[in-house]
Amino acid sequence: MHPVSVFKMHSDLRRQVSACGLTEPWPIRLALILVTVVILGLFLVLPVVAVFAQAWAKGLGAYWAALREPDTLSSIYLTLLTTAICVPVGTVFGLAAAWCLGKFDFPGRKFLMAMLDLPLSVSPVAAGLMFVLVFGRHGWLGPWLEAHGIRIIFAVPGVVLVTLFVTAPYVARELIPLMQAQGTEAEEAAQVLGANGWQTFWRVTLPQVKWGLLYGIILCNARAMGEFGAVSVVSGHIRGKTNTMPLQVEILYNEYDFVGAFAVASLLAGLALVTLVLKTILEHKAAQQMALAQASGPEMAEPMLDHSRAFDDEAAKSKQT
Amino acid sequence: MLLPGRSNQRVLPGFGLSLGLTLFYWSLIVFLPVVALLVRATGIPWERFLQTMTDRRVLAALGLSFGGAALAAGLDTAFGFLVAWVLVRYRFPGRRVLDAMIDLPFALPTAVSGIALTTLYAKNGWIGQWLVPLGIQVAYSRLGVVMAMMFIGLPFVVRTLQPALEDLDPELEEAAASLGAGRWATWRRVILPTLRPALLAGFTLAFARAVGEYGTIVFISGNLPMQTEIAPLLIVVKLEQYDYAGATAIAVVMLAAALVVLTLIHRWQTAYCFLRG
Numbered sequence: 001m002h003p004v005s006v007f008k009m010h011s012d013l014r015r016q017v018s019a020c021g022l023t024e025p026w027p028i029r030l031a032l033i034l035v036t037v038v039i040l041g042l043f044l045v046l047p048v049v050a051v052f053a054q055a056w057a058k059g060l061g062a063y064w065a066a067l068r069e070p071d072t073l074s075s076i077y078l079t080l081l082t083t084a085i086c087v088p089v090g091t092v093f094g095l096a097a098a099w100c101l102g103k104f105d106f107p108g109r110k111f112l113m114a115m116l117d118l119p120l121s122v123s124p125v126a127a128g129l130m131f132v133l134v135f136g137r138h139g140w141l142g143p144w145l146e147a148h149g150i151r152i153i154f155a156v157p158g159v160v161l162v163t164l165f166v167t168a169p170y171v172a173r174e175l176i177p178l179m180q181a182q183g184t185e186a187e188e189a190a191q192v193l194g195a196n197g198w199q200t201f202w203r204v205t206l207p208q209v210k211w212g213l214l215y216g217i218i219l220c221n222a223r224a225m226g227e228f229g230a231v232s233v234v235s236g237h238i239r240g241k242t243n244t245m246p247l248q249v250e251i252l253y254n255e256y257d258f259v260g261a262f263a264v265a266s267l268l269a270g271l272a273l274v275t276l277v278l279k280t281i282l283e284h285k286a287a288q289q290m291a292l293a294q295a296s297g298p299e300m301a302e303p304m305l306d307h308s309r310a311f312d313d314e315a316a317k318s319k320q321t
Numbered sequence: 322m323l324l325p326g327r328s329n330q331r332v333l334p335g336f337g338l339s340l341g342l343t344l345f346y347w348s349l350i351v352f353l354p355v356v357a358l359l360v361r362a363t364g365i366p367w368e369r370f371l372q373t374m375t376d377r378r379v380l381a382a383l384g385l386s387f388g389g390a391a392l393a394a395g396l397d398t399a400f401g402f403l404v405a406w407v408l409v410r411y412r413f414p415g416r417r418v419l420d421a422m423i424d425l426p427f428a429l430p431t432a433v434s435g436i437a438l439t440t441l442y443a444k445n446g447w448i449g450q451w452l453v454p455l456g457i458q459v460a461y462s463r464l465g466v467v468m469a470m471m472f473i474g475l476p477f478v479v480r481t482l483q484p485a486l487e488d489l490d491p492e493l494e495e496a497a498a499s500l501g502a503g504r505w506a507t508w509r510r511v512i513l514p515t516l517r518p519a520l521l522a523g524f525t526l527a528f529a530r531a532v533g534e535y536g537t538i539v540f541i542s543g544n545l546p547m548q549t550e551i552a553p554l555l556i557v558v559k560l561e562q563y564d565y566a567g568a569t570a571i572a573v574v575m576l577a578a579a580l581v582v583l584t585l586i587h588r589w590q591t592a593y594c595f596l597r598g
């Protein structure tokens with residue numbers, strides 16, 4: 001599963017479709033648009049409005065006071081700390097994965113590509129359980145860790161580790177299609193002209209994929225800050241110590257401290273809105289880079305890139321069977 | 322063994338380094354935990370495993386997670402098709418904003434959507450106050466579980482269908498129309514069959530997300546054993562009771578389901594423009 005990679009727009013094709021005269025009669029069009037807008041408004045937008053309404057229900061004073069609670073501040077600190085570790089680490093390893101999977105072909109590549117989605121397909125709770133089974137008291141490394149006085153589960157390292165797990169695919173998922181599309185000719189040219197490996201990477205590859213990279217980082221960041229299920233299994237919910245913001249939301253909500261819960265939630269909702277805005281902008285830029293890559297080298301992009309042909313082949317196959 | 326296959330790619334440096342880093346990181350962060358779960362699961366005696374899986378509470382939770390997810394994904398596919406159609410085919414003010422909003426359930430941390438939905442559909446909530454008098458109880462019921470699953474699954478359907486609808490060749494519809502098909506017949510006989518792979522992929526993605534979902538659902542479901550308890554919650558409950566074998570057994574069943582779904586999606590995606598973006 002890949003939430004990341006289904007967002008691209010193809011505005012030229014859209015224009016083409018809308019230019020063709022065939023469409024529904026206008027009353028039907030209007031009705032469909034109205035139904036969609038109303039349902040999406042109630043279903044998607046209203047929850048976000050409700051978060052802010054609840055957070056500010058008792059006035060801004062109560063809101064600020066709720067945010068300044070020491071436990072809440074410490075949950076914000078832990079979330080920022082976790083994100084500050086996970087996003088750079090995820091980015092570096094995402095770049096490495098994208099480089100070997102996007103620029104090279106080797107035995108086992110397909111398997112690794114499929115495995116890339118694993119952290120997104122596993123239930124977050126099951127992911128948390130896995131880490132308990134490795135690092136917990138009854139886990140594989142538990143006795144050894146205990147003997148050396150290292151705590152991972154029900155402590156900050158556990159929170160960081162599961163967050164690394166759930167955010168592992170985002171950067172690579174975004175970069176691999178882009179790197180495949182760009183092929184290797186530019187890099188080969190740089191090599192021939194005497195650039196070394198790092199120069200080639202920094203000066204040739206990175207500028208070509210920067211928007212896609214930023215896009216992946218934004219998604220990775222959003223997930224790192226918002227992860228709930230996996231973190232809740234390994235954190236132990238120790239107030240002021242191992243609670244991240246989403247866990248703090250849960251605790252306050254279950255204590256009927258609605259202003260407190262929604263105040264923390266409003267920060268996370270704000271983050272989500274910022275993420276959406278940045279995503280919309282970067283998506284556009286990344287799509288342009290992708291289009292550029294596809295236009296510049298039809299020969300080198302082949303054969304991984306030719307979707308239409310892959311689709312036709314598969315369609316033909318499915319017809320035969 | 323792991324040498325770059327195509328000769329023209331050997332010129333590029335960094336293959337060994339990047340593959341090494343990737344394998345190291347993934348082994349540590351992803352494969353080690355997964356293997357730990359699998360090994361733990363094989364260590365469970367068969368009777369113990371059977372006993373866990375046939376426990377009525379476990380069966381009810383698995384049934385709700387899988388059944389609810391299938392229902393939610395089905396509803397998402399229908400509604401997501403409408404949304405994708407309207408966003409791709411029609412031009413109206415506010416369309417771009419609406420389009421960006423589709424990703425909200427994906428961008429919103431699950432705990433936040435969980436408490437927001439619960440507040441909206443509770444007895445005195447903005448939507449609940451209208452529905453509860455009609456006898457429609459969304460919060461703390463199975464309906465709420467399905468509702469939450471629909472909420473988180475919708476973007477997957479819409480985002481899978483949009484590119485497919487954009488790529489739909491207008492000539493197909495023109496041909497159908499010129500051969501005398503009405504708009505409805507064209508839609509049913511030409512457009513729908515062409516979109517079937519995308520509809521299936523969208524359904525599967527939404528289903529996969531809904532089966533494993535935890536954060537959004539635990540707040541709205543009320544978590545009554547046998548009634549509104551989902552499988553991921555039961556893993557948490559078993560862990561809190563130090564029943565590692567039970568938790569592992571349920572998690573393995575869910576992991577197996579995830580792997581099946583992953584395989585299916587990959588099949589469809591290679592068929593259906595894997596590189597869509």
